[in-house]
Amino acid sequence: MSKERYIEAKQKWAEKQLAKGFQPRDVAAPGRLPPGQKLTTRFPVLDLGVQPEIPLADWSLTLDGLVEKPAVLDWAKFNALPQVTDVSDFHCVTTWSKYDCEWSGVAFTTLFELVAPKPEAKFVYCTSYDGYSTNVPLSWCLDDDVLVATKFAGEPVPREHGGPARIIIPKLYAWKGAKFVKSLTFLAEDRLGFWEVRGYHNVGDPWKEERYA
Numbered sequence: 064m065s066k067e068r069y070i071e072a073k074q075k076w077a078e079k080q081l082a083k084g085f086q087p088r089d090v091a092a093p094g095r096l097p098p099g100q101k102l103t104t105r106f107p108v109l110d111l112g113v114q115p116e117i118p119l120a121d122w123s124l125t126l127d128g129l130v131e132k133p134a135v136l137d138w139a140k141f142n143a144l145p146q147v148t149d150v151s152d153f154h155c156v157t158t159w160s161k162y163d164c165e166w167s168g169v170a171f172t173t174l175f176e177l178v179a180p181k182p183e184a185k186f187v188y189c190t191s192y193d194g195y196s197t198n199v200p201l202s203w204c205l206d207d208d209v210l211v212a213t214k215f216a217g218e219p220v221p222r223e224h225g226g227p228a229r230i231i232i233p234k235l236y237a238w239k240g241a242k243f244v245k246s247l248t249f250l251a252e253d254r255l256g257f258w259e260v261r262g263y264h265n266v267g268d269p270w271k272e273e274r275y276a
């Protein structure tokens with residue numbers, strides 16, 4: 064099966080599982096659930112069929128591109144940075160949302176200050192250890208709820224959910240949050256990521272239902 068066909072099949076499978084498995088518990092408070100979304104208390108897993116095993120000794124996060132001070136942070140250096148915890152809602156473009164996800168890790172703004180992006184940097188291109196990539200306008204990354212998360216609900220992020228570290232951008236659809244994150248590159252010109260080249264919206268604001276372009 065071609066990679067494309069495989070990904071398509073995977074996506075269909077995920078949608079079918081979701082249709083079978085919804086267990087709505089919370090009441091969707093007005094203004095909290097974005098249009099077209101359904102609440103789940105499960106935590107579905109979406110990936111490319113690969114959940115890379117990354118020993119912490121081999122892990123690093125590269126911060127490069129249009130920055131004054133590029134950095135390669137190993138696990139110890141990354142964890143020595145100030146840590147924060149934020150509780151946020153998680154919205155997947157395949158129409159499930161999960162409330163009150165507790166993520167801990169390093170705030171994007173901490174990394175921003177560390178590498179000092181140049182004024183012309185307007186986009187962030189994220190790559191992952193599984194070959195995934197995604198792009199985000201820098202302006203969306205500067206809210207204090209945007210994290211490189213290493214913990215979920217107080218425990219290390221499970222491998223299937225993107226450990227050792229994944230990006231969380233609660234105000235955008237979850238495909239914008241790279242699991243197994245490997246690098247963040249600051250760019251002046253946008254560069255499309257894995258799903259963006261396959262027709263997903265370039266920004267992905269769930270409140271505007273920016274699902275597919």
Ligand SMILES: Nc1nc2c(c(=O)[nH]1)N[C@H]1C(S)=C(S)[C@@H](COP(=O)(O)O)O[C@H]1N2
Pocket residue numbers: 106107108109110111155156191192193195196223224225237238239240241242243244
């Ligand atoms: N590296 C990587 N990151 C990824 C993906 C992926 O396949 N690989 N899938 C994205 C999609 S489409 C969604 S909805 C979320 C799913 O996160 P979850 O598996 O923890 O629910 O991760 C996003 N980040």
Ligand SMILES: [Mo]
Pocket residue numbers: 109155156157237238
């Ligand atoms: Mo997704």
